[in-house]
Amino acid sequence: MLIRDATQQDWDAIWPFWHAIVAEGRTYVYDRDADEERGRDLWILKSPGRTVVAVDAEQQVLGTAKMHPNHGGPGGHVATASFMVDPACAGRGVGRALGEEALSWARGAGYRAMQFNAVVETNTGAVKLWQALGFHILATVPEAFDHPMHGLVGMHLMHRFL
């Protein structure tokens, strides 16, 4: 598996699983019917942000991450990131590799911490992965996410210093 900067061309490979994950409405606070143009605007970032893809030996896109400052100005030293793995590629360590890449990028870019603002508490795989990568749950915002199966569930604020 290789992780490299995403190009606008990669978007064609990202969109099918990006759309499937967002439309499912279980993990992301994006409009579930976001169209392809809106998705690209949300996901493919310019500097100082960065978007990457994880690809296999045949250059198939397995997953993607975006990373950027969580706030501007006097809050610009804390990074944030978002991750999507093609469900067809689950269980291959793609999420972990993307998480490690995001941390490495943030350290290299001089950020002092990374913070996730909206980790849905029922997304236990993600919660466990971020904890394994050193993140702590600072708070759980109660009833902040309307899950299609579980109703109103909490969203974790997760944080780690770098």
Place this chain on the structure above:
Amino acid sequence: MLIRDATQQDWDAIWPFWHAIVAEGRTYVYDRDADEERGRDLWILKSPGRTVVAVDAEQQVLGTAKMHPNHGGPGGHVATASFMVDPACAGRGVGRALGEEALSWARGAGYRAMQFNAVVETNTGAVKLWQALGFHILATVPEAFDHPMHGLVGMHLMHRFL
């Protein structure tokens, strides 16, 4: 004091104190050198967001607030808001009146909660005001704000149900 929807014309009255507050760098996670166009883009919101001004009997702008969904999609039932009071008008209850207006708007628009993501912990006047209006500190993100006098200080995540 009257609170009403802000117009693009009101921006001329907002900008001087908006700029002074942001440039001071003590309370907002905006780039301290944000110019007037950037400021207007950040502050004057379209639906489903809303921007208001508090004005006195002579229609002088005393302060302003913006309010909008904190997240999209399955997180769209939680509102957030931001507030600025002209320092020349401090101590007249403008912040409280704007806070009450934001809560009233959010209730009327069907939001279930309001959340502030980035309340600088040294901004004790704001922290006390939001607590008086029913908000609780859910977490303090450590060292998340680079204060020009105090160095790295925490930012509170504050929340209340509506």
